[in-house]
Amino acid sequence: MSRVLVTGASGFVGRALCRVLRDAGHTVTGLVRHAGQIESGVREWVDASMDFAAIDAAWPAALQVDCVVHLAARVHVMRDAAADPDAAFRATNVEGALRVAQTAWRHGVRRFVFASSVKALAESDSGRPLREDDYPRPQDPYGRSKLAAEEALMRFGRETGLEVVIARPPLVYGPRVRANFLRLMDSVWKGIPLPLGAISARRSLVYVDNLADALMRCATDPRAAGQYFHVADSDVLTVAELASSLGQHLNKPARLLSVPPGWLRLAGRVTGRTAHVDRLVGALRLDTTRIRTVLDWQPPYSTNEGLAETARWYRSTH
Template sequence: MSLTVLVTGANGFVGHAVSRALRERGDAVLGLVRRAQSTEPGVREWVLQTSDFAGVQARWPIGFRCDVAIHLAARVHVMRDDSFDPLSAYQATNVAGTLRCAEAARAAGARRFVFVSSIKAIAEVDAGRPLRETDEPVPVDPYGISKLEAERALIDYGRESGLEIVIVRPPLVYGPGVRANFLQLMSVVAKGVPLPLGSITARRSLVFVDNLADALVHCTTDPRAAGETFHVTDGRDLSVSELVQALATQLHAPVRLIPVPVGLLRLAGRLTGRTAQVNRLIGELRLDSSHICERLGWYPPHTVEHGLLETAAWYRSTH
């Protein structure tokens, strides 16, 4: 049976993949966006240009009912936030705005709300083993704090209202259309620029965008997902040096990794004011994604190799 699904942020990097996966399953998709004519073909577009989803329920399309909502839209993490009060800005969108969307979706008939959080809601690094959903959260920046607060607020709202809440925490997402740090890394690798990353052995979990989309679509219907929190990954963690080597292979570029000691990288980070960026390269951040596999019987349909191949092919065709 096909569903009618609200997807917030449907024109974003992950939103396109999720909308496409829903349409392939035969679902009707209402894409909530802030910019017109920016969604996947076949998606009914709803342009809402208010801040923090203000008035989302009052402006809901007349006569439109939905079965499930997937909430992707958020104030995203940036390395340097110039807001006067970054935490309040994140909370306004990621906590208050998320609750407005949940309330509006429930009023329109939704029985389930799938919330895309972030692994930053619980940690920036792992403590010597992959992070589990049950680990004590220790977010360290306004973005991570706001995502954790949103998770908790949704759980409370679901308990009060009966709306089924599913929380998904992805790590770094990559794939065709990726932006920010991953795109910058690909650009540097494609140009054959030497990188001082040859000594980094720390592993970090990743998730291919189509794997994440598949998991989110699965979470819209499986009754066993209700009330659960899931970590979703590709199932294989790479070190930064392994990632660079794999990208270079797919981009047909030379591998130029210089084995600079990690201690020198830390020192360089302190001297240049880029400690956070360096820590993201040298710190372990692995996720244990066995819970979604055991609970739902879900496994990533694509390998890391396939994901990197698709990402590199997109890069070569557009740059």
Template sequence: MQIAVSGANGFVGRALCRVLLDAGHGVTALVRRPSSVAKGVSELVIPDDHFASIARGNPAIGPIDAFVHLAARVHVMQDGAADPLAEYRAVNVKGTLDAASAAFQAGARRFVFVSSVKALGEGEPGRPWREDDEPAPTDPYGISKFEAEQALLAFGQKHGMEVAVVRPPLVYGPGVRANFLGLMRAIARGVPLPIGSVDARRSMVYVDNLADALRALATASRPVHGVYHATDDDDLTVAGMARAIGVALGRPARLIPVPVGLLRGLGSVTGKVAQVDRLTSPLRMSAVRLHEELGWTPPWTVAQGLAATAHAFYAEQTQ
């Protein structure tokens, strides 16, 4: 198959291009600026932020069989935009629909959209989120992702194009950034962490597992449509995650068992209520549809994913 990938030079995009190439598919990488993509990938520079140019057919991206849309305005912890929701909508809703229009014009029969657990909300309904649960996003990023999901599904129904929405939880792997990288650095340096009593379980997905799930959806021989979840199928507690990272790094995590109630109280005093709530609250997802409909299971275990992440982390430190 010939598959177009937007955001192909990003964290997940690089992994996806590699997985698709290894499976024998042709890849057209859509990027905003020239970059070093994997050998065998055809690079196409898109000159605008919201994919309006390819929606107009210039440059043309076809013919293609499927389009995997990864490009997005990602979650920003401290957003300085005057109207954050409008900024997210411009990229994550309008830009996504422009990409879908381009895919349709290029002959794609399937559009795979990478959304986020944030489209569901911040917490969980007392159990792992299921694909058929009613979303309740609370922040501009999550709202824009959910709106994009709805707009895409309507677009697919109107034009007869399959639309598969994938909601990943926390994604980790070689090259990971943000909070996960900060946690790795702290554990590697032996910094004491006050999360020894945090037993909330959080779903995660190794970047190569997510890439393989996207490959399975993009290239499935049977029709795919609607919402899918992709996880490692091994939900660790926050403390367990830190310990597992320590094992992978070869540096035991130094965890202090501070009561969760005290952590939340400190969050109130320091103005970090939202951050502490995310840290101490469970957020799990089930990936039933991928398993039952496509027979997909994660090819990598959490231990293997963390080992690869740790190896890349140390390699980066020595550069």
């Protein structure tokens, strides 16, 4: 069994990962900014320093770790209020991540798993599922920061021998999901007509427990060292299929209107929401052959099972 430190352990993915690691028998420490927000059976380490500035001095003397899974990040937002979004994202997602990796290496950690994003690579798949070695073309400050962090961490790994593993998920969903996925469920629940019926483009997504299982494999499997992995569910849905499936599980049939994608793009340009509309109507599929081949990994849950569990949680809160 391994000793794993999870940063961002109180977050959406962090809680799921800590639970999966704990249930598999691993010793888990969760690094969080605020006390009392962590899974039971997980050792808590509180460090409120900005961008992990004090992590080296704060490292507990008795803490021994085999692997760090770095989830903490400045997350993507549609309308960023920062004066310089690129600098703000870089401070946390690049410099902060590298600071954690450097500290981990100094304290004898063998492996560092970085939770990146497909946005480090692209916003669309250009006709075929994206592979790990495709040329990166990030389109926003968040994606650029994730790509820069990947490059800096891999370079640090080559220089020191720290085993760096990069995991790139697409949209993550599951109980306690927020942002656009939650807004979609809200709309379906309230019976709001959705202009999604004519969208045929497919987009990969990943159930949070599937991502947690893959991250655990990245943290513990010797074959993962030095690898990039795309992590996604087996099923690839259109947004209309996604809304319909959510409606079935919520017992609230989705009200889908067949509005041509061209009209939606025009509306996006008029309202200043082009990027938002592009994410609805564009294809973004991930090729997960590498993680399935190298690590013999398969998602433990189907997309239907993940959506059912997500809807069950949503119903319990309404």
